[in-house]
């Protein structure tokens with residue numbers, strides 16, 4: 229620096245006429261002084277910022293901690309008690325409706341507080357813990373370790389975790405584009421989603437194109453599709469791949485398969501699921517994008533005497549205008565429902581579907597207000613097919629450690 | 636004899652195998668190319684068109700990270716919003732934080748603007764100091780040195796070649812800086828405002844004072860109250876240059892320019908952000924020309 233300044237002075241000076249030499253020299257002198265003061269100020273500042281550490285303090289090893297709060301105000305044309313006993317024919321039967329987690333009540337809901345912790349354990353493992361807290365529920369939503377040093381593109385996850393089956397299952401509620409669970413996910417896995425104690429092995433191929441293969445073995449406690457609990461009996465496999473059509477257009481696709489066992493009528497029988505998912509995302513600007521996400525899942529549930537075949541999908545389109553505003557539409561539908569629907573005789577159980585529209589405002593990237601309207605034609609309320617209108621304003625905040633953005 | 640041939644063949648194949656270097660941003664990539672030349676395959680992960688804080692985590696980046704021998708990051712928290720999940724999803728043990736193939740350049744930089752206290756109430760503050768050191772051409776030799784040492788360590792078979800490239804780049808850059816500093820000494824612009832604190836390292840280097848930002852707080856969109864205050868301040872201080880980056884909205888800057896008679900200078904924040912800024916030299920030249928014009 230010191231050498232450079234006189235050198236550059238020389239260079240500059242040689243170009244100048246003698247008449248202006250004095251004034252330029254003066255200017256340069258003042259510049260030099262300014263730089264010197266600035267530099268000493270900078271040094272003083274950085275000295276002040278070097279904190280002294282307490283001899284045995286371990287604060288530097290604290291995990292990254294984030295807490296997430298989710299709340300809503302809901303208007304719905306069904307009263308709370310009847311709504312809590314809704315049925316989705318062929319999938320969820322009243323009065324065995326599972327307890328609703330998200331937005332059960334008209335009026336105000338505090339849906340949950342979530343505490344998410346992450347830390348490197350050692351050079352070989354990273355650990356994650358996600359606690360899901362409701363007024364009278366404490367749940368370990370996820371608690372797992374992943375390996376960081378396996379060779380050949382392999383990674384193992386072990387503990388309790390959300391399965392990487394399909395596209396949406398792995399994602400937590402606060403990173404969904406809509407406040408309600410996709411209909412086919414709710415129908416097949418219930419509000420708790422597909423999560424269990426287990427192990428997962430994933431492999432990323434060493435290719436130009438992203439290709440990932442994964443296999444999971446899980447306990448299989450999910451009541452909605454499985455529920456045999458005497459031993460681990462749930463096996464999941466998937467393949468995911470992605471290509472960039474252009475610098476700004478990316479496609480992501482996946483195929484998934486599940487083999488598990490159900491325990492209906494006290495006998496063990498196989499349940500198989502097949503899923504395909506497809507996402508297209510176009511980046512329109514630094515903060516603007518278009519996302520089209522689709523997922524189709526089919527279930528074959530063997531009940532000994534018959535095999536039920538049921539399927540459904542969702543398709544959602546999200547337009548992010550800038551870092552403050554986004555809007556989106558979702559269509560959910562049950563497309564196949566070959567099961568015993570005799571309990572619903574006299575009730576129309578065809579064309580179960582749902583429309584949702586939302587408008588999102590983020591004052592800052594860690595907080596989100598979302599206004600949504602849902603027209604739900606998938607439910608039976610008190611033995612009657614009832615099309616439900618719902619308007620919701622939800623608030624989600626995530627404080628503390630910054631969780632990176634999703635694709 | 637067989638052993639010798641085997642060693643020779645092995646040695647030859649090893650010597651000709653390139654190392655894959657991923658950098659998070661384009662300027663770092665350009666420096667790697669100067670030193671690694673034909674022995675490295677450089678992949679830049681983040682597009683220089685967009686906000687470096689919010690690179691889109693495309694799944695295709697996972698495939699790029701999967702095969703990297705070396706990952707060079709800017710550091711200082713700039714990649715916090717997009718890189719960690721990609722790094723976990725790429726399953727590449729060579730480039731995990733702490734591994735031999737991981738290099739955080741910010742650890743070698745004297746960081747400025749280190750906040751005395753950190754809270755999100757002050758916006759998305761860079762907790763470990765301003766990470767946008769890349770805009771100062773005097774940081775290039777420091778960056779080149781750590782990159783050179785790392786690449787030489789990972790691929791000692793081409794050490795001589797790296798040393799030659801490094802030495803000639805240092806010489807080339809020294810001459811470039813001499814000329815560049817001379818040009819900056821006669822730069823008339825002494826007072827500016829900017830959108831985000833992207834150019835502080837450059838401005839400090841050349842004693843240009845930044846009086847404020849268009850964003851009221853880091854990562855927060857402009858508000859009319861803040862904009863009016865900024866305009867008033869610019870009129871009082873007689874500030875005639877607004878530094879605009881390529882990825883933020885441009886309406887606020889042109890509104891402020893209208894009210895104050897100031898000029899909007901659009902600057903590249905990384906190599907290739909703007910047309911005509913595709914090389915290291917043209918990148919810094921464009922910054923200088925835009926500010927001093």
Ligand SMILES: [Zn+2]
Nearest residue numbers: 688761767831
């Ligand atoms: Zn920044």
